[in-house]
Amino acid sequence: MEEQIHRFRHHDIEGAVIRVMDDEILSLNEFLAEEHHLDDGDEYEFAYTCCYLKHRGRHVLIDAGFDPDTTPGALESIDVSPEDVELVLLTHADRDHVAGLLMADGSFTYPNAQHVIGKELWDNLSDPATLEALDNERGAFYRKLVKAFDEPMQVCKKEDEIFDGIRFIPSSGHRIGHAVYEFASEGAPLLHTGDAFFHPDFAEHPDWTNIADSIPDQAVESRKVLVARAAKSNALVLSSHIPFPGIGRLKKIDDLLYHWTPIEIEL
Numbered sequence: 379m380e381e382q383i384h385r386f387r388h389h390d391i392e393g394a395v396i397r398v399m400d401d402e403i404l405s406l407n408e409f410l411a412e413e414h415h416l417d418d419g420d421e422y423e424f425a426y427t428c429c430y431l432k433h434r435g436r437h438v439l440i441d442a443g444f445d446p447d448t449t450p451g452a453l454e455s456i457d458v459s460p461e462d463v464e465l466v467l468l469t470h471a472d473r474d475h476v477a478g479l480l481m482a483d484g485s486f487t488y489p490n491a492q493h494v495i496g497k498e499l500w501d502n503l504s505d506p507a508t509l510e511a512l513d514n515e516r517g518a519f520y521r522k523l524v525k526a527f528d529e530p531m532q533v534c535k536k537e538d539e540i541f542d543g544i545r546f547i548p549s550s551g552h553r554i555g556h557a558v559y560e561f562a563s564e565g566a567p568l569l570h571t572g573d574a575f576f577h578p579d580f581a582e583h584p585d586w587t588n589i590a591d592s593i594p595d596q597a598v599e600s601r602k603v604l605v606a607r608a609a610k611s612n613a614l615v616l617s618s619h620i621p622f623p624g625i626g627r628l629k630k631i632d633d634l635l636y637h638w639t640p641i642e643i644e645l
């Protein structure tokens with residue numbers, strides 16, 4: 379049985395990485411352009427996670443997982459109810475990140491939460507042409523999501539402190555309008571990087587192209603900025619899909635070369 383929830387503490391921030399789907403064994407070469415292909419040992423455990431933080435007294439979720447049961451179930455195990463969640467910060471709108479936002483009847487899973495989304499992502503998501511291009515099942519879900527989002531949502535355009543000690547940081551490329559979030563702490567910040575890198579190798583070599591990114595060149599540029607920022611601030615870095623729990627630190631070695639150290643800090 380895989381661990382469903384990994385609790386951690388970072389200075390005054392308490393957190394939990396929540397596994398929202400089972401890991402997949404994937405080959406890193408599936409994501410790498412041919413010139414970077416590895417000879418062997420390229421298989422790894424690709425995790426699916428979202429993240430809960432108790433930050434300055436607020437209950438915060440970064441993404442919501444694939445269904446409306448798994449994440450609330452994990453939160454219940456740490457005595458947090460869906461009603462307690464005050465902020466849901468979205469990195470992008472792939473279904474393993476947003477399908478957990480809505481209950482079957484179309485109402486919000488986190489009814490009291492302020493939902494935060496990037497403007498570029500929202501414009502793309504709510505564009506009738508985007509919805510038209512989806513198959514029936516996906517189209518039905520995203521129409522429901524766009525409808526639900528129509529009123530209680532905060533749309534962010536550029537980097538900004540959107541709540542006390544929480545920064546919205548545009549980091550487009552993995553998907554149009556992908557964004558990440560940085561949390562101030564009593565020490566170094568905590569930076570949740572969403573899907574900016576699918577494997578630590580992409581953080582160590584930010585100029586490597588991930589062919590699974592929607593706009594690979596833009597994703598490379600965003601990744602370069604992000605890993606430099608994380609290394610400079612010595613941030614605690616979280617990532618949605620790297621091997622569970624997906625927490626570590628980045629150190630700059632050289633131009634475009636960083637070292638990733640995974641960390642397991644248990645609460």
Ligand SMILES: [Zn+2]
Pocket residue numbers: 472474475573618619
């Ligand atoms: Zn993802």
